Amino acid sequence: MLYGIFIITLSYFISMQVIDRMMPVRRRKNNSPLPNHSRKDNKFLKRLFWYHLFLSFVYYIYAVFNPSDSSNYYRKIIEYYRGPEWSDFYGTSTTFIEWFGFPFVHGLGFTYEAMMALFSFLGFLGFIYFYKFFRERIIFENKLFGFDLFHLFFLLPNLHFWSGSFGKGSFIFLGIGLLFYGLNNIPKRYWILIIGALLTYHIRPHILLVILASSLIGFTFSTKGVGWGLKLIMILIAAFSLAFIYQDVFRMVGVNEETFLEEGLNMSHRARELSSATSGLDITSMSLPEQVFTFLFRPLFFDAPGMLGIIVSFENVFLLLVTLTFLFRGGLFFILKGDFAVKTSFFSFITVSIALAQISGNLGIAIRQKSQVMILFLFVIIQLYDDQKKSEFRARMRAAKRKAVLNPLDSGYLQELD
Template sequence: MLDLLVIVILLSLVVMTNRRLAYANETIHAKWLEQNLNRLLAYHTAFSFLFPLLPGDASGYWGFTLQQVTVHSNNMFDYFGLGTPFLLFLDFIPVKVMGLSFLTGNIMYGLLGFCGLRYLFLLYYKSLNLDILVFGVRTVPFLFYLPNLNFWTAGVGKDTLCFFGIACFVYGIQFYRRRIISMALAAALVYFIRPHVAFMMGASLAICVVFSGRMKAIYKILFLALVAAGAAVVYKQVLGYLRIEDLSTKSLSGVASDTAGLLEQGLTGSAVDIQSYPLPLKFFTYLFRPLFFDVHNVLTLVSSFENLAYLVILIKALPNLRRRDIGAMPMWMRTGLLIFLFAMVVFSSSLGNLGIIMRMKNMTMIYLLMYCTWSISRRKAELAARATLTHN
């Protein structure tokens, strides 16, 4: 009974905030926006019921049965720490105190994943000049209906929390004057789950701020001082957690490789010899595989169609990319794209299992897709404006 009550309350709150955000972000098409957010919510929540069907660490996180965590305590704060223990810290009250079921846990995490999707949906919708068609469907709203994007953000696990944290972080950038606290909390959430990803977020925003022409020099200096102070405070703790000597790309790739090795235990049929690949092929593997020649189960078949869509979008975007667009890109998009690029460089050289690649790239791949389709939309808007001037 408590499970049902929790689910109803949380779903009701999300539906209510869908309406509030729709009418806060739009005037003419607010009803359309609200309806599309609710449809996306229904679609995304359906994946929370499918998520338990795939074997993985999720049940261990919820059941406190992971072998790599040696803590067995009835004190919530004994689990507070970096990585997996922090996930158990978050799960303590719903599991140990409230006794909620694993399905309820997946729905709770899934709603958090949806909130991340919603942030990106609203940002992307407001940034487009014109909606465009890919495979005969409009990017708004269907770019956010990609199966893997929804599946890996619909259940208990680090992927959902990191996706939400990054999305909340970039959403805060657009409204930084009133969302600085939520940005800090989002960065902290990612830091406690995957510290190296949080460093990618901080580095990406710092680079964007330094090269931004819209921010006064004094604010740039204050921001960079704040970032530097924060990095100095947690630097040694991160190195200790990752068991490395520095935060170089080589060291982070080694961490990703070791983590992937643990995750790959029990997985077969999707390993690739990534170390023997030249760099361009490593990037291609990270971005677009598995493809149809890699298919060995239903999941890889679905992923192949989605990866083909990624490839088509990138190919369509290439003729539309312009250097001058960098200055016109919203700050949130530039930051998200940089986070994606950092993640691609680090993880593409170390992840040798296509299943793990699908999960890891899911945190950031959407930012590349939004940038590509935004560029195509911008070119089409320019052509339409020229045609109008010529006609007049």
Template structure:
């Protein structure tokens, strides 16, 4: 046992840390209204329906996945959190592999301290990937897609399964990820033009299909731009009665960016959870400021990997779309779990490259 713990100490510590958040998420769901109650068939919506009734694009797909466990086997509510906590943990391990792949190292040493492991212990990341919900699934699939692309394993079965499942569960998230993949590969891959045109036509069809399902699922049911804008404004104003409402329509884009990625801050905190989030957001803000400064200062000398360009495109598109519909700190911290951790890898890789170049210059001098 001691040998096992010694060999897998970091994995065991990360797993124990994640399991704490599984317990926390479960007890929160027991005493507060939560989507997880719907996903484990504890709401009226799920009554008088059979398994195949849930085989649809959108939220129903998570009910289709859970039906065997919650209905056939009648497994308890806590088992759902244990199951999704395990799924989320696998997603974090995939995310960890992606970070190591992009960085080409398992260390970023600053003043003799390896700061990279802190990326894998972000409380908000663990809380939402420990929850019985869509975030655990989406984070696993996004991490797997990006990892397999970074490894250039284009024929990987898990890559294509992840793409298909993400498309079915969250078509708009699939679109936000798939579009930058399509653009980056079209621009930078050395394929012949016939193949590029063929892939592009197929890709654009898939994008159109995603957008169509988004309109259906969001009940816009029309390609009218005016109707879509009206719906988005209605969606934003629907958050006014929530305790964490943000007047996003009145904000400039820098204010929207700050609110989405770095709030709540300490002035927003009214309980222990918000205080912990404030500390995390302050750390993230510092890393973002340093990373962006390093990128701007060394923009000409830095060469971004294709996977980094995909991540940057994914983050930009996701931010621009989500702020059109959401206006609450609660939904912000929940949504950015699928976006911000990947951008952190890009920023940390830029800082790592800068520190490496600085050490080389110092050594030569």
């Protein structure tokens, strides 16, 4: 326990330094009508550290009294002490978590609590990079039912609960956060993009496959002024990457490559395996829309598996409401005309959701897995709100210029939005 407290203390000071570097407090530009969020962002992220830590502690208490992957990982690492060499366990998915944790447990003597604290810190780094990705594109304060959507999305407990423990959730959240932060400025952040891709590959190769394909679609159909030569290079890079990881993808979803080529993709056997638990659902008889809805928005109180399911139901109701609001505000048309980031985020989200919905017959697994990609859809939602605010702002600025209200020094306000 004392070792865990030491790791928490160390991660606190590191996190504060990272926040100050990523989200520095900036002075407001003279006479700029655009909001300056820097001080609020810095303060919010520093408070978010304690919120994330609290929900990580809640998961720790949950794991003490219930079977959990985190305790299984630690137990297996302990058993490796007299077994094969450390390098023999290198691989993707579960084996990568065990391989990564081995030197901390056997080299540095980390206790179970210390490993939980370490992975909670890794998950929080994911929130910092996602927050920075959001803030670079979201300018205005966007409210729903009187609440600031930007901050509200980052307070959803399911995101913190599953990314704050010793396991794949923390790593995949950090990996995807690095990926999209890097995609927002590829020339200057290509090394962050590579690190994010490597992390995502080692945890969920199939998710990296989807993000690569989605990035290709987003780049090809959204980027203006880019010649087909560069687009062809992007296609070749994506094709090479897909060829490199496709075998791991098949292995992860439990599909034989030869069977796939002969019969196509049939994951009903995985659905039956995962629906055998007490919180399982027989999804094999559902239509695809029902499967996707179940994955994204259930449980909804009436089918909640225990106290955890009831708590998650509140969040699912909120997600259902914001999704309906998004659709009513022209969300589908927005996706079609959206830029690279919007298309990549949405296609990554919807493709992973459709794939996982077909095998996540266990509600507990669905709750955990959807937290890995739900934040991408939340970005698309808030981007819609912000783009509509930008359009209104530009209209007001143009009207003001026509009335000669703005002085010549203010002519750069419209360009500041682009």
